[in-house]
Amino acid sequence: MSSILPQLLTGLATASSLFLISAGLTIIFGVSRIVNFSHGSLMMLGAYIGWSILTRLPREPEWFALGILATALATALIGVVLEMAVLRRVYRSPELFQLLATFGVVLIIQDVTLLLWGPTELPLPRPRWLRGFVEVAGSRFPLYDLVLIAIGPLVLGLLWLALNRTRWGTLVRAATLDREMVAALGVDQRRLFTSVFALGAGLAGLGGALSLPNASANLGIDLSVIADAFVVVVVGGLGSLPGAFLASVLIGVLQAFGIVLVPKITLVLVFLVMAVVLVFRPNGLLGRPQTEAREATVAAPVVRPAPPALRLLGAAALALAVAAPFIVGGYYLTVLTDACVAILFAASLHFMMGPGGMASFGHAAWFGIGAYAAGLLLHWAGAPMPLGLLAAPVAAGIVSGLFGWFVVRLSGVYLAMLTLAFAQIAWAVSFQWVEVTGGDNGLLGVWPPDWARDPRPYYWMALALSVGVALLLRRALYAPYGYALRAARDSAPRARAIGLDVERLRIVALVIAGAACGLGGAIFAYGKGGVFPTYISIPHSVEALLMVLLGGLQTVAGPIIGALVYTGLADILVRSTDLWRLVLGAVIVVLVVAFPEGIAGAVRRLWLRGREA
Amino acid sequence: MSVLSVQGLGKSFGGVRAVSDVSFSVAPGEMLALIGPNGAGKSTLFNMVGGQLQPDAGSVTLGGATISGLGPRAVARQGVGRTFQITATFGSMTVRENVQMAILSHRREIWRFWRPAAERFGDEADALLAQVGLEVQAERATGVLAYGDLKRLELAVALGNAPRLLLMDEPTAGMAPAERVALMQLTRRLATERGIAVLFTEHDMDVVFDVADRILVLDRGALIAEGDGPAIRANPAVRAVYLGTGSGGH
Numbered sequence: 001m002s003s004i005l006p007q008l009l010t011g012l013a014t015a016s017s018l019f020l021i022s023a024g025l026t027i028i029f030g031v032s033r034i035v036n037f038s039h040g041s042l043m044m045l046g047a048y049i050g051w052s053i054l055t056r057l058p059r060e061p062e063w064f065a066l067g068i069l070a071t072a073l074a075t076a077l078i079g080v081v082l083e084m085a086v087l088r089r090v091y092r093s094p095e096l097f098q099l100l101a102t103f104g105v106v107l108i109i110q111d112v113t114l115l116l117w118g119p120t121e122l123p124l125p126r127p128r129w130l131r132g133f134v135e136v137a138g139s140r141f142p143l144y145d146l147v148l149i150a151i152g153p154l155v156l157g158l159l160w161l162a163l164n165r166t167r168w169g170t171l172v173r174a175a176t177l178d179r180e181m182v183a184a185l186g187v188d189q190r191r192l193f194t195s196v197f198a199l200g201a202g203l204a205g206l207g208g209a210l211s212l213p214n215a216s217a218n219l220g221i222d223l224s225v226i227a228d229a230f231v232v233v234v235v236g237g238l239g240s241l242p243g244a245f246l247a248s249v250l251i252g253v254l255q256a257f258g259i260v261l262v263p264k265i266t267l268v269l270v271f272l273v274m275a276v277v278l279v280f281r282p283n284g285l286l287g288r289p290q291t292e293a294r295e296a297t298v299a300a301p302v303v304r305p306a307p308p309a310l311r312l313l314g315a316a317a318l319a320l321a322v323a324a325p326f327i328v329g330g331y332y333l334t335v336l337t338d339a340c341v342a343i344l345f346a347a348s349l350h351f352m353m354g355p356g357g358m359a360s361f362g363h364a365a366w367f368g369i370g371a372y373a374a375g376l377l378l379h380w381a382g383a384p385m386p387l388g389l390l391a392a393p394v395a396a397g398i399v400s401g402l403f404g405w406f407v408v409r410l411s412g413v414y415l416a417m418l419t420l421a422f423a424q425i426a427w428a429v430s431f432q433w434v435e436v437t438g439g440d441n442g443l444l445g446v447w448p449p450d451w452a453r454d455p456r457p458y459y460w461m462a463l464a465l466s467v468g469v470a471l472l473l474r475r476a477l478y479a480p481y482g483y484a485l486r487a488a489r490d491s492a493p494r495a496r497a498i499g500l501d502v503e504r505l506r507i508v509a510l511v512i513a514g515a516a517c518g519l520g521g522a523i524f525a526y527g528k529g530g531v532f533p534t535y536i537s538i539p540h541s542v543e544a545l546l547m548v549l550l551g552g553l554q555t556v557a558g559p560i561i562g563a564l565v566y567t568g569l570a571d572i573l574v575r576s577t578d579l580w581r582l583v584l585g586a587v588i589v590v591l592v593v594a595f596p597e598g599i600a601g602a603v604r605r606l607w608l609r610g611r612e613a
Numbered sequence: 614m615s616v617l618s619v620q621g622l623g624k625s626f627g628g629v630r631a632v633s634d635v636s637f638s639v640a641p642g643e644m645l646a647l648i649g650p651n652g653a654g655k656s657t658l659f660n661m662v663g664g665q666l667q668p669d670a671g672s673v674t675l676g677g678a679t680i681s682g683l684g685p686r687a688v689a690r691q692g693v694g695r696t697f698q699i700t701a702t703f704g705s706m707t708v709r710e711n712v713q714m715a716i717l718s719h720r721r722e723i724w725r726f727w728r729p730a731a732e733r734f735g736d737e738a739d740a741l742l743a744q745v746g747l748e749v750q751a752e753r754a755t756g757v758l759a760y761g762d763l764k765r766l767e768l769a770v771a772l773g774n775a776p777r778l779l780l781m782d783e784p785t786a787g788m789a790p791a792e793r794v795a796l797m798q799l800t801r802r803l804a805t806e807r808g809i810a811v812l813f814t815e816h817d818m819d820v821v822f823d824v825a826d827r828i829l830v831l832d833r834g835a836l837i838a839e840g841d842g843p844a845i846r847a848n849p850a851v852r853a854v855y856l857g858t859g860s861g862g863h
């Protein structure tokens with residue numbers, strides 16, 4: 001009994017931080033219909049800015065409070081800049097590109113933070129009053145945690161007042177229900193959106209600064225926090241403030257008890273709870289159904305097989321690729337092997353995202369599961385490479401199928417959020433389960449057998465597998481299954497009305513994409529001789545997205561071109577600058593704003609226009 | 614023996630009773646028109662028959678088997694084809710491919726991963742397109758079709774399912790008057806030839822009186838009249854709420 005209360009209080013303190021971040025996320029979504037992936041980054045900025053301010057102020061409580069508020073204000077200002085510079089330009093873009101744009105911001109903020117504050121963690125020296133304890137039911141409880149517990153409901157109350165007792169709040173609520181109506185009322189929408197974004201950013205900054213005494217400012221905050229916040233918002237119901245509060249308490253308390261009872265699988269536990277909630281309440285605890293209005297508005301161009309000229313070009317490129325080991329060697333052969341893996345990585349993502357219409361921000365999860373399946377089999381059972389190459393797609397396909405079974409009924413944004421959260425959790429498991437996965441050090445000695453140890457035969461094997469699978473994927477897309485999958489994306493109601501099983505089509509697409517991607521992971525693992533948590537990291541998922549975006553969603557050749565261009569560019573970029581995230585992020589944002597259909601899509605459009613003219 | 618039989622069907626949204634206690638049936642080859650002012654509950658009724666919405670009360674049977682409670686996909690499999698009030702087609706496909714999709718689904722050839730779909734049932738699809746007058750547009754993208762042609766395409770897609778029952782929610786909206794009559798007379802002919810039962814809604818009264826065998830009038834969710842053209846024209850209740858004697862509505 002005595003250990004329950006302190007755990008409960010710890011859970012409630014966590015809940016408050018979760019609420020601060022998810023409240024902003026949910027309000028911004030309500031008004032702008034944009035899921036802000038960079039919200040965790042704003043919280044990270046809050047932590048760093050808070051650190052800079054608080055370490056310069058006197059250490060009395062009133063100065064602490066003042067510093068925290070100043071931090072919230074500063075992040076709100078950053079939010080204003082962000083909204084005016086990026087988000088405002090993508091309100092009318094397709095959902096996927098909005099998500100991508102905010103993703104680009106994540107990368108930019110990563111590098112800017114690194115530049116300004118350096119790579120080391122920055123802990124806040126805690127003054128005496130912050131280290132105080134209070135007796136609660138016979139056990140000592142940190143005073144600061146009690147402060148945090150109080151802040152959650154306080155912020156909820158203030159937000160409620162602002163939303164229900166001010167003219168601004170009335171407008172926000174109206175915009176959440178019906179954007180056109182507010183526009184019709186003659187309200188300056190831009191100012192409304194900017195102010196809402198500023199509020200959300202300010203709340204994130206507040207959360208970041210308040211987290212300092214218990215944690216530190218570090219570069220991992222953004223992604224770990226956004227994954228948690230996505231889980232909270234999905235469980236509570238996107239757009240619902242009380243839902244976000246309820247879910248924060250649920251998840252916070254669950255985490256606190258989970259740490260005590262089943263420390264290793266707390267993350268998995270959280271994910272399972274979310275899965276259960278979604279099975280019974282697909283819109284979250286207090287959420288309303290998401291309209292699928294967008295579905296009909298985006299008219300994708302007709303997909304036709306590539307013209308003969310392009311096929312000829314492809315065949316020539318393939319011949320060149322087969323002959324490559326006789327022309328180049330050493331380092332370039334490794335880059336080419338990486339390119340083969342990239343083709344699998346991108347083509348599999350394209351399969352589910354283009355024709356399947358299911359965006360994933362955590363595609364690296366399947367890559368990593370494949371790599372770990374091969375690595376673990378070798379490490380623990382001494383399984384040879386052919387078995388590993390077989391087990392990888394099977395394992396990744398099964399897990400992505402299970403994942404798909406839970407999420408397939410959800411709308412696009414939910415799916416995108418959950419893929420990211422799932423990948424982040426898979427990453428955390430690989431990182432924390434040291435006994436099995438080797439943790440940060442990874443699994444070493446994952447080498448191919450003797451016949452494939454030389455770079456040349458290994459490259460040929462990788463080429464054969466990746467081109468083979470890419471051709472199989474293409475085949476499936478032009479077969480009845482692929483058409484049906486595309487039909488379900490184009491119009492789910494119409495697809496159902498002609499008897500198509502939309503959910504099953506999508507789950508199978510996830511299985512296929514997961515399996516193909518898992519194979520890529522295994523090829524990569526044997527090529528590098530090891531498996532590491534970075535294979536599952538979010539930046540790796542972003543790479544897959546970028547390849548597909550570069551190539552465009554509308555053509556089957558697109559992801560392959562994207563993979564090749566990206567591998568080349570990334571190789572040059574990583575070798576020439578340390579700030580590759582910054583460059584990459586900026587490239588994403590510019591691409592999204594300038595070419596909403598990708599490079600291949602833009603070329604295709606110009607080509608078609610040229611022919612019809 | 615009727616194809617479709619609806620018993621005591623009801624549906625509320627929150628506090629709004631969109632449809633309450635509606636019963637009727639449709640025979641093979643029969644054209645049954647469902648009319649009523651905006652918001653009367655016509656689309657809601659269609660969606661309950663088609664499986665898009667689940668009724669709160671009552672039952673729907675097709676050829677004697679209960680289909681209420683089934684989802685739209687299962688209902689389609691039982692032989693129900695439909696068009697939507699807001700057209701729903703596959704935008705990334707050509708006109709012909711849209712119809713091929715319906716035939717592939719009907720012939721259970723969806724779960725095939727090898728042979729190109731474009732090679733399957735092209736002739737059957739063209740035949741259906743010819744019937745609705747779209748054969749010359751077979752190669753075009755659906756995105757560039759005129760609204761009336763989209764409606765025609767939806768009809769061809771619905772026929773690809775070889776339906777026993779055809780649900781058409783405002784099949785002629787957005788068409789010129791002459792086109793409307795032509796399309797509905799085509800439907801009339803198909804219904805007779807193939808013994809398809811047709812339930813349709815339509816705002817154009819000329820079309821309704823021209824092609825419908827029987828007419829149901831729905832007002833605020835409830836059936837207020839049923840009968841053939843002359844009977845409906847003469848019905849005082851219908852005149853009051855629908856044809857707008859006095860109130861000047863429609």
Ligand SMILES: Nc1ncnc2c1ncn2[C@@H]1O[C@H](COP(=O)(O)OP(=O)(O)OP(=O)(O)O)[C@@H](O)[C@H]1O
Nearest residue numbers: 626629631649650651652653654655656657658698
């Ligand atoms: N999904 C829904 N949620 C809430 N109310 C709904 C919903 N669908 C329909 N309604 C309401 O139910 C009533 C009947 O709507 P329905 O669309 O069935 O009418 P209708 O006869 O098809 O009208 P119209 O001629 O305009 O197409 C209306 O009051 C409508 O506002």
Ligand SMILES: [Mg+2]
Nearest residue numbers: 655656657698
């Ligand atoms: Mg209607």
